Amino acid sequence: MAHLFTPFELKGLKLKNRIVMAPMCQYSVEAKDGKPNDWHFTHYTSRAVGGVGLVIMEMTDVNPDGRITDYDLGIWSDEHIPAFARIIDAVHGHGAKIGIQIAHAGRKAEDAAVPVAPSPIKFEGDRYKQPKELTTDEVKRLVEEFGHGARRAVKAGVDTIELHGAHGYLIHQFQSPYTNHRKDAYGQDLAKFGSEVIQAVKSEMPSDMPLLLRVSAVEYVDEGYGLPHMIEIARRYEEAGVDMFHVSSGGEGRPGARRPGNYPGYQVPFARAIKNALSVPVIAVGMLEDPYLAESVIGNEDADLVAIARGLLRDPYWAIHAAQTLGVSLEDLPRQYARAF
Secondary structure, eight states: OOGGGSOEEETTEEESSSEEEOOOOOOOOSSSSSOOOHHHHHHHHHHHHTTOSEEEEEEEESSGGGSSSTTSEEOSSGGGHHHHHHHHHHHHHTTOEEEEEEEOOGGGOSSSSSOEESSSOOOSSTTOOOOEEOOHHHHHHHHHHHHHHHHHHHHHTOSEEEEEEOTTSHHHHHHOTTTOOOSSHHHHSTTHHHHHHHHHHHTTSOTTSOEEEEEESOOOSTTOOOHHHHHHHHHHHHHHTOOEEEEEOOOSSOOOSSOOOOSTTTTHHHHHHHHHHSSSOEEEESSOOSHHHHHHHHHTTSOSEEEESHHHHHOTTHHHHHHHHTTOOOSOSOTTTGGGO
């Protein structure tokens, strides 16, 4: 059996293989109400049919003005729960586990009338607006909103929750000295906001449900942080309750002297470094759709799980095809398709 297709267990989360569908925004909400629709239903359930072990639904925002665009998913109202539950139930019916990535875009909220951020620093580009600096009380209310979002996700039936602390969104903005110039406690301690969000979310989750956190291991913008800074922040997040890190990079601004590798596996060393520094498992992500490369990441113990993003957009059955490539005979193929294999 290839390492990629061995089971994985973390607390109450039991996966049939090590393949994760990375969260990828679809920008497909029709009524701008934040509710997933038939597109999302087909999009996620087809990857479950295709053999993925864990589906992570796209960035889903805790506040209407926290969306990247008005066409993003939201979880700021109990009215969202039934539409999510429909998808979650269907994914479970096809043998996969599923979580929701909960987030707030902060200064990268393109359609908000006035975006909010730790500090009034505008993101580069004409489509972005000047953000308003959050007051200390507003920060505390946002922490509560993350907790409320987690409660709704749990009620919808998720197997896990992922917080988005990467790619220049709100948690990332607080943890970065590049975007956080505050003078209050949330500026003096760059891990404070993320830690409080983690604690608020964990308080709404069953004790055996693991909490995931996606992080940018390094920033590419000039004056951005490097890996040692993120490892120290991640230590604080682990203490606050994170059970697994999903390790990406960048997203905070235009790259400067340090640039992303943009080649298969370029982020794997970041995942390995965080895995070695902490005592929790990690997910590697970033151009890992070659099955042999994905297999090597798990086999070499660089990471515990492999997230596939664009590879799963191109091929909903990537997991089945990876098994064929690696010579693995799958016993849980859909019976309707078994004769094709």
